[in-house]
Amino acid sequence: MDKVIKYVLYDILRNRIVLGYTIFLLIMSLGMFQLENDPAKAVLSLLNVVLLVVPLISIIFATIHFYNSQEFIELLVAQPINRQKIFYSEYLGVAISLATAFLTGVGVPLLLFGGGAIRSGAAGIYLITAGLFLTFIFVALAFLASVLTSDKAKGIGLALLLWFYFSLLYDGLVMMVLFYFSDYPLDKFSLAMLSLNPIDLGRVLVLLQIDVSALMGYTGALYKNLFSNFTGVLYACLLMLAWAVLPLMLAKRIFIRKDL
């Protein structure tokens, strides 16, 4: 398994896209810390990037990579290695390389500049955690999209749709529901809805460190109570983990039974 992961990593390093992604994140993060005087505000701007760019790049890159390594996978399948191993190796290879890129691109500037204020320091840690989880989740979703269809165009389309759904459509739909049913107590409901979108989970984790004043009002206090203590953070992290594991399991099931 290590060997397969190694080959996948080599392959990814060779095509330089991940390197470009790293540099892009690095320049963006450094730029934000240079432009904003307040590190908390820079973290906030970075949050927007992490929530939009990281899932997008992860899902698109992973999908394209999966289709491009079709022949490599077929070659491996011909060897005496079981399909589960091949699949997990592919997944880990892609996810680890993207996660490393994210860690270098965002984590290093955060360590350098974000540690100034304790508040933004905590926010920074949550930001990195959220980004890492999102990388693993969206690579898993990409693999799911890729095994669902053999047509590359369809696969990428599906991946884009997933990204679009999670980062934009979902929030819009939930807000619409909240708006129409605003006469009812919807605190618990909105909390449950939050758990069904990994991007929202990541966002809330970071926001609770930054926009504390506003979140203390109204229903915000409810979330604050839930997410500010250790169990709350654990709950969010477990949910994010589930968001990575479940699509991956499903994709693996399909991959194992699939006629390549």
Next chain:
Amino acid sequence: MKSNSKFIFLFVGWMLLWLVFVSSALAADLKVGPNSRYKTIAAAVAAAQPGDRVLVQQGLYQETDITIDKPISLVGINNPVVDGALKGQILTITSSRVVVKGITFKNVQVSHLKDHAAIKVVESRWVTLEDNTIENAYFGIYLQRSDSCTIRNNVIRGQGKTETSSGNAIHLWYCDYASIEGNKVSGHRDGIYLEFVKQSRATNNLSEHNLRYGLHFMFSDGNTYRHNTFRKNGAGVAVMYTKNIIMEHNRFEQNWGSAAYGLLLKEISRSTIAHNEFTRNTTGIYMEGSSKLSISDNEFNGNGWAVRLLSSCEEDTFRLNNFIGNTFDIATNGNSQHNHFSGNYWDKYAGYDLDKNKVGDVPYRPVSLYSMVVEKVPSSIMFMRSFIVDLMDAVEKVFPAFTPEKLLDEQPSMVRL
């Protein structure tokens, strides 16, 4: 003529003699202490003549229901402690020109029938309460129908658990021309409570960790509040049904909670709120039914809502304020707006300044669409800073359709003021 001058001479002589007699009486000091002539404060107070000083030596006195009914001074030497042992009220003042200074009062009974206080002043004038410490009292200092009193440099620490079983630290009812200076109050229901108090001043006070409001006043016109700090009170500061007040150089900090406000203004009119700092409150200023206010030169920093301006407010002016790092700058609940904004600095302003006069060339709209949504559906607060919200706000900024059209700052400052 001669007899007349003689009479005057005699009269003046008598007056002088009387004065000497009185002033000797003024100088009388009655000492209270374990080793002194008077063992209890009550005995010394009973024996004192108008103008005397009762000097309370260091020690612990278990006394309740001391009544001062003549103009004397009650002065503590080396901080004596009067323990009410949770039985009724400690000190009641029913005479004018009384001074109480340098004494620690503690343990006043909680009563739901009577407003027990450590020091109560009833229908008196020119009373001075200075440098006292009050601990674990139901009400701390309670003045009723007493004009021209001074409450200075007292420390009042309560241990209130619930709003109903706790009184106010400083409570004034129908008192005019009061001066409340340099007091530190905490742990009570309201830190400073004024009802029907006119032409008074509150300066340099610190009110924190109170269960309800740090400062609470109603029907108290013409008062001045300067250089006070209100921090971490259960619901911030609430002021109601009042006009002609001046609030300057105060600090409102860290009042957090679903019903917490840095400053809640309800039915306030013709008042000035200037040079104050609102830092990290859930809501900096909440305004309801308030009119003709001048709100200028204030600093709003890191609040959830800097200002919540309900549509029942009119003719309020916001000038030269700094809005920095607030989640929402202004929120409102209606479309009609009759308030005026100009020359404020908004850190979210994204306009330009071509003529370099440090005034933005395009107006700033401080109300975002999302803040209107949150006003209607509070639970949508959880979508703060999500992509869809940013998108919504951006579109609304370009084509305002839902946010109040007239609520804008025509001349936003480009630089922090």
